[in-house]
Amino acid sequence: xxxxxxxxxxxxxxxxxxxxxxxxxxxxxxxxxxxxxxxxxxxxxxxxxxxxxxxxxxxxxxxxxxxxxxxxxxxxxxxxxxxxxxxxxxxxxxxxxxxxxxxxxxxxxxxxxxxxxxxxxxxxxxxxxxxxxxxxxxxxxxxxxxxxxxxxxxxxxxxxxxxxxxxxxxxxxxxxxxxxxxxxxxxxxxxxxxxxxxxxxxxxxxxxxxxxxxxxxxxxxxxxxxxxxxxxxxxxxxxxxxxxxxxxxxxxxxxxxxxxxxxxxxxxxxxxxxxxxxxxxxxxxxxxxxxxxxxxxxxxxxxxxxxxxxxxxxxxxxxxxxxxxxxxxxxxxxxxxxxxxxxxxxxxxxxxxxxxxxxxxxxxxxxxxxxxxxxxxxxxxxxxxxxxxxxxxxxxxxxxxxxxxxxxxxxxxxxxx
Amino acid sequence: xxxxxxxxxxxxxxxxxxxxxxxxxxxxxxxxxxxxxxxxxxxxxxxxxxxxxxxxxxxxxxxxxxxxxxxxxxxxxxxxxxxxxxxxxxxxxxxxxxxxxxxxxxxxxxxxxxxxxxxxxxxxxxxxxxxxxxxxxxxxxxxxxxxxxxxxxxxxxxxxxxxxxxxxxxxxxxxxxxxxxxxxxxxxxxxxxxxxxxxxxxxxxxxxxxxxxxxxxxxxxxxxxxxxxxxxxxxxxxxxxxxxxxxxxxxxxxxxxxxxxxxxxxxxxxxxxxxxxxxxxxxxxxxxxxxxxxxxxxxxxxxxxxxxxxxxxxxxxxxxxxxxxxxxxxxx
Ligand SMILES: Cc1ncc(C[n+]2csc(CCOP(=O)(O)OP(=O)(O)O)c2C)c(N)n1
Ligand code: SF4
Ligand SMILES: [Mg+2]
Numbered sequence: 001x002x003x004x005x006x007x008x009x010x011x012x013x014x015x016x017x018x019x020x021x022x023x024x025x026x027x028x029x030x031x032x033x034x035x036x037x038x039x040x041x042x043x044x045x046x047x048x049x050x051x052x053x054x055x056x057x058x059x060x061x062x063x064x065x066x067x068x069x070x071x072x073x074x075x076x077x078x079x080x081x082x083x084x085x086x087x088x089x090x091x092x093x094x095x096x097x098x099x100x101x102x103x104x105x106x107x108x109x110x111x112x113x114x115x116x117x118x119x120x121x122x123x124x125x126x127x128x129x130x131x132x133x134x135x136x137x138x139x140x141x142x143x144x145x146x147x148x149x150x151x152x153x154x155x156x157x158x159x160x161x162x163x164x165x166x167x168x169x170x171x172x173x174x175x176x177x178x179x180x181x182x183x184x185x186x187x188x189x190x191x192x193x194x195x196x197x198x199x200x201x202x203x204x205x206x207x208x209x210x211x212x213x214x215x216x217x218x219x220x221x222x223x224x225x226x227x228x229x230x231x232x233x234x235x236x237x238x239x240x241x242x243x244x245x246x247x248x249x250x251x252x253x254x255x256x257x258x259x260x261x262x263x264x265x266x267x268x269x270x271x272x273x274x275x276x277x278x279x280x281x282x283x284x285x286x287x288x289x290x291x292x293x294x295x296x297x298x299x300x301x302x303x304x305x306x307x308x309x310x311x312x313x314x315x316x317x318x319x320x321x322x323x324x325x326x327x328x329x330x331x332x333x334x335x336x337x338x339x340x341x342x343x344x345x346x347x348x349x350x351x352x353x354x355x356x357x358x359x360x361x362x363x364x365x366x367x368x369x370x371x372x373x374x375x376x377x378x379x380x381x382x383x384x385x386x387x388x389x390x391x392x393x394x395x396x397x398x399x400x401x402x403x404x405x406x407x408x409x410x411x412x413x414x415x416x417x
Numbered sequence: 418x419x420x421x422x423x424x425x426x427x428x429x430x431x432x433x434x435x436x437x438x439x440x441x442x443x444x445x446x447x448x449x450x451x452x453x454x455x456x457x458x459x460x461x462x463x464x465x466x467x468x469x470x471x472x473x474x475x476x477x478x479x480x481x482x483x484x485x486x487x488x489x490x491x492x493x494x495x496x497x498x499x500x501x502x503x504x505x506x507x508x509x510x511x512x513x514x515x516x517x518x519x520x521x522x523x524x525x526x527x528x529x530x531x532x533x534x535x536x537x538x539x540x541x542x543x544x545x546x547x548x549x550x551x552x553x554x555x556x557x558x559x560x561x562x563x564x565x566x567x568x569x570x571x572x573x574x575x576x577x578x579x580x581x582x583x584x585x586x587x588x589x590x591x592x593x594x595x596x597x598x599x600x601x602x603x604x605x606x607x608x609x610x611x612x613x614x615x616x617x618x619x620x621x622x623x624x625x626x627x628x629x630x631x632x633x634x635x636x637x638x639x640x641x642x643x644x645x646x647x648x649x650x651x652x653x654x655x656x657x658x659x660x661x662x663x664x665x666x667x668x669x670x671x672x673x674x675x676x677x678x679x680x681x682x683x684x685x686x687x688x689x690x691x692x693x694x695x696x697x698x699x700x701x702x703x704x705x706x707x708x709x710x711x712x713x714x715x716x717x718x719x720x721x722x723x724x725x726x727x728x729x730x731x732x733x734x735x736x737x738x739x740x741x742x743x744x745x746x747x748x749x
Contacts, residue, residue, distance in 0.1 A: 021531035022524060051527035055520065056558030063517035063555065067488060067524025070511050073531050075524070093513050197509035197525060199484040199537055204504035206512035208496055 002177050007139035007169045010176040011104060012037025014143040016047055017184040018102075018150045020076040021191075022068035023052045024061040028083040029116045030166035031106030035078055058083040062090035062101075069099035070205055072196035074150065077101070080166055081108035084122045088129070095130025095221065097206060100153030100160070100191070102146065103131075107267065107318075108166040109351040113402045117352020118166040119318040120266065123295075124327050126161070130221050132228055133296040134248070135266040136164040139176050144247035145293075147179070148235050150188055155231060157194050158224050163295075165268040167352070179243055187242045225297040232294055250299035252291040253306050255281060259288030261368050262310040264303075264332055266292050269316060269348070269355050276360045287364060292328070303335040312342045314367045316360070316378075318349040325375040345375035353379060384408055443637050444476045451478035451507065453485075458505040459497040463666025465630045465656030465673060466494050466571040470542065472630075473569055473654065476637045478508065480644035481538040486529075488522040490543030490552055491515035493578045493658075494571060516551035518543045519559035522566040530565075538644065542569040545586035546576040549613045556651075560620035563648045567640075570613060570651070573658035581661040585611040588681075589733075590726050591713045593661070598716040607729060614687075617651040621690040624650040629682060630657070631673035635696065639686065655682045663712025675707035680734035683741040697745035698738070704731045 003010070012034050015023075023042065025035035042052035051068075055061045061077045069075040079087065084105055094101050105123045109115040123133060132152060136142035142164045149160040164170060195203055209217055229250065236248035254274050256262055263273050270291040280287045290306055292299070307313060313336070315329040324330070326345030333343050344367050349355045359379050366372040384405055391398040398404065406412040444450050453474040460467035478485050489495045489512045498505040499512065513521045522541035529537050541559075543552055548570040559566055575593050576582040582595040589607040592598040596605040617625045623646045628636040636654065643650040657673050659666040676682040677696070681704060684696035705727060708714040717723045738744055 022527045024524070049531050049533070051531045053523060053527055053562070055523070056554055056561070059517060060520035060523075060555050060558050063513060063520035064524035064527065066513050066517075067511070067521035067526075068528040068531075069524070070521075071486065071525045071528035071532075073524075073528035075528075089514055090517060097511075097513070197486045197511055199486065199509055202507060202509040204499055204506050204510050207499035207501040207504060209501040213501060 001180070002175060004173060005176050005178070006033060007142060007164065007172050007174070007176075008033030008106075009037050010139050010143050010178055011146060011164070012041065013178050014146045015076055016041045017179060017181055018076075018147060018188055019074065020047070020050055021073035022065070022075045023047075023050060024055050024064040024068070024075070024077045025052065026055055026058050026061045026079065026083060028058070028080045030108055030118070030170045031078040031080045031083075031104060033170060034104055034106070058087040059090055062087040062094060065101045065103075066090060066094050066097065066099060069094070069101050070097065070197050072191070072193045072198070074154075074191040075099075075101045076103070078104035078106065080106040081110055081116075081122045084126055085110065088126065091126050091131065092129045094159050098157040098194070098224075100150075100157055100193075102149045102153055103159065103161050104146070105161050105163045106166040106170045107163050115351040116166075118168055119350045119352065120163070121319050123161060123163045124319045127296055127327070130158070130225075131296065132158055132160040132225070132294070134160065134162050134294055135292065136162060136169060137268055137270050137291055139164075139169055139172060139174050140245075141247055142169060143176055143178060144239065144243070144245065147184055147188060148239055148248050151235055152228065152231060154191050155235075156224055156228060158228070163267065168268045177245070183242055187239065228294070228297050229299060248293055250294045250302050251306060252293060254289045254291065256288030256290065256306060256310075258286055259309070260286040260311040261288075261314060261364065262307055262312075263287065263289040263314045263316060263364065264292060264328065265289070265316040266295060266328060267318070269318065272355060272357055272360060273316065276357050276364065279357075279361070280364065285368065287368070295328070295331075298331050298335070300335040303332065307336060307341065310341055312344065312367060312370065314344045314346060314364065316346045316348050316355070320347050320350060329375070342370065344372050346378050347375050348378035443472070443633055444479045445472050445633065445637070450475045451483055453478055453506065453508045454498060455505050455507055457503070459500060460493070461658075461660050461666065463659040463669040464493070464497075465658060465669045466544070466573055467497070468633075468669065469571050469630045469636065469654045469656045470494055470569075472633050472636050473542075473640050473652070474508070474540070476640040477538065477540055477567065477644055480641050482536070484537045485509075486525050486537060486539050487511070488513070488518050488525060488539070488541040490518035490541075490547030491578070492544035492547050493573075494542065494544065496578055515547055517555050518547060518552055519566065519568055520555040522568070523559050523562065523564045526565045539566045540569065541566055542571065544577065545570060545572040545574060546584040548572075549585045549611050557616075557620065560617060560622050560649045560651070563622060565647050565649070567643050567650045567652065570653045571656045572653055573656050573661060575658070575661050577658050577661045586613070589730065590717060590723075592716065593713070603716040604713070614651065614653045614685075617653075618687050618690050620649070622649040622651065623647075624686070624688055626651075626686040627653045627655070627682065627684050629655040629673045629677050629684060631655075631670055631677050632684070632696075635684065642686070661713070663715070664710055668710060672707065672710065675702055678702045679704045679707045680738040680743055681707060681730075683737050683743055685741055692741070695741050695743065698743045701738075701744065704734050
C-alpha cells in the first residue's frame, strides 16, 4: 500500500510484517522512531505474541537478541552510533554463534566530539564483525531490504545489519509502498533454526575453541559471507517476482555505459550523485555511478566487472579511517587489484555536513581531469584547520579544538566572547 | 514421615544422607538425578564452584521436570566444562560473553514466552566477577524487568579463570594477583564491599537467597524454593576455590562452613525485598579460624600478626551477626 510516511515508521511496519518473535529496544537518535513505532504495534496486539523488551543498554539489547535467537525466535533490534559501539562485543558474538538476528543501523557519526548527525563511521567500525551489511538508498529500499534481510539471515544462519542514513532517511517523509502481509508471508517462510536451545535435544553452544580448530571456524564464517554473494542476488530476484519491484542485490550501476568516470557510494547520497550524473550526461560528460548495496560481503568480482571499462573511479564515502583515508575506497582498490585504474577517495558528509550537488560537480570535474588530491576532503575549510594548527603550535594549552573552530567561524563568538 | 535430623550427629556438621529417609536425601544422592554437569570436566581438585553448580543444576532440573535451559557467563565454570569439542553439559547450554549472561537469559525467556513454552525454565549462572562487576548492569536490568530467570552467582571471591585477580567480591586483605601481599597494607584494601544479595533485594524481586557448599541440603532446598516461584530470582552461592585461596582441596567444604560459622557469610532467604529466613550459626568461630588455613591471608599471621586487620575483619563478621541475628538472639 502506498503511503506518505516517515522512514522509521515504514521500517517499523516492514519489521512487523516479518512477524518477529522478540524485539529488544534501547533508544538512541536517529534510530529511535523505529523501536517507538514497534512498541506501539506490540501494545496494540498487532505483533501477536511478539515479546518487546525494553532493556537497560545496547549491550543488553544485543545480548537478549543472542539469547532469543539461540532459543529459536526471530529476533530484531535497532541502534546507531554510540549504541552500536556499546554493543560491539555482543555484535561479534552474535555473528560468531551464527545467529540470524536482523538489526537496523540508523547511521550516525561517532564521538568525541559527540554528534547526532549522519555519517557511516558506526557501521564501518563493525564491518568486519561477521554480519552481512546492506545499505539502503531510499526509504523504499530500507523497507525492502529488511524483508530480504530476515530471509537472508535465516537461510545462511548469519546476522544481517541493514544500514540507513540517520535523519536523511530515518526522519524523511516520503512515499513508500508498504507491502501486503500475504506478500511478505509468501516471501518469508517461518524461521527454522539450524540449531537451538531445546530441552528435547540438548546442545552446548558457545564452547571454547583453541588453536586446533579456530582457523577453520573463522574460515567457515568467511565462507558464509562468500555464499551470500550468490544468495543476495537470488533473493533480490525472487523479491521482484513477489513484490513486482526491483530492490537490493549486491551493486546497482547507474548510466555506466561508456562511462570514463564511475562514482561509487553507499546509501542515500547516491541519490544526489545520480542527479549530478544526469546533469553531466546532459553536458556529454561520460560519467556513471554505482551504488554498493552489500558492503559485507563486499562484491569484489561484480565491481571489477562493472568497472572494467572505467578510466577512473571516484569513491564518495561518509567515513574516515584516520591515518589511512577511505575505507570503501580501500575495498574498491581490492576489487581492482592488478589494474591501473586510479581510485580517488572523496571523504564527504562527516557528522552530517551536507553533500551538495555543487560540491559534487566540482569534485567530479577535478577527478575527471585527474587533478584531485587523494584523499580529498569535500568542503573541508583548510583555512580554519590551518589557523587551529597555528594556535596549537603557539601555545600548548590552546583550548578545546571544537570550541576554537566554532569561535573562529564566528558561530559562537557572541556567546563565548 | 519426615525424620527430624540433627546434622551435627557426626560431630562435624556433615550432612549424612545415610541418616535420612529416602525422601529427605539430596537430589544429588538419587540415582535418577539428571547429572546435568557430568564428570570429566577440568575443574581443579576440590573446586567449590563445580560442586555448587552440580547440586544447583540437578535440583533445578528435578524441579522443572528436566526442562531447563542454562546460560553461562565466561569464567571457570564455563571454561572447565566446555573445552571444544567436549562438553560436560547434558542440558541445553549457551555461553555468550563474560558480562551478558543475565541479558542472554532474558532473551531465552522471551523466546520461550513468544513460543508459548511455559514448561521450560531458564537459569543463568556466573562467577562473582561476571555477576557483581562486569555483568552488574545486565543483572540489575533483568531484576528490574522481573524476567523469569533464576540467576546463580558462584562466589569464589576473585577472577579465578584469568589467574586470581581481585573482583568487587574479594574480601579485604585477601591476596590476589592484583592485590599482592606487599607494602604497608598487603592484600585487598578495606573498601565498602558490594553485597550483591542485598542489592538484589533492593530490586524487590520475588526471591533472593544466599547458600554455601557447606550445606548442600540447604543449597538444594533454596534452589527448589526458587524454582517454585516465577520472575527474577537470585541465589548467591559461596564456593571456595583451592587454587585462588591457597587452601587444601580437601578443605573446601570445611572452609565454606567456617565462613558461615564465623558470620562472614550469612545464610538467609528473602522474598520481595524482606528477609524471611536466616540460618543461625550453631557454633560461632572467630574469623581467624576461617582465615588462617588460606594462603591468601597468610600475611595476616606473620610475626607479629596484623591484629588491626584481624580485628577489622572480626568486626565485619560481628556486624553481620547483629544485622542478621545469626546467633538467634531473637529466637531459634
Ligand atoms: C569483556 C571481558 N573482559 C575480560 C575477560 C577476561 N575474563 C574471562 S573470565 C574472567 C574472570 C572470571 O571471574 P569470575 O566471574 O569471578 O568467575 P570465576 O572464574 O572466578 O569462576 C575474566 C576477567 C573476558 N572474557 N571478557
Ligand atoms: S581455579 Fe578455582 S574456581 Fe577455577 S576450577 Fe580451579 S578451583 Fe574451581
Ligand atoms: Mg570468581
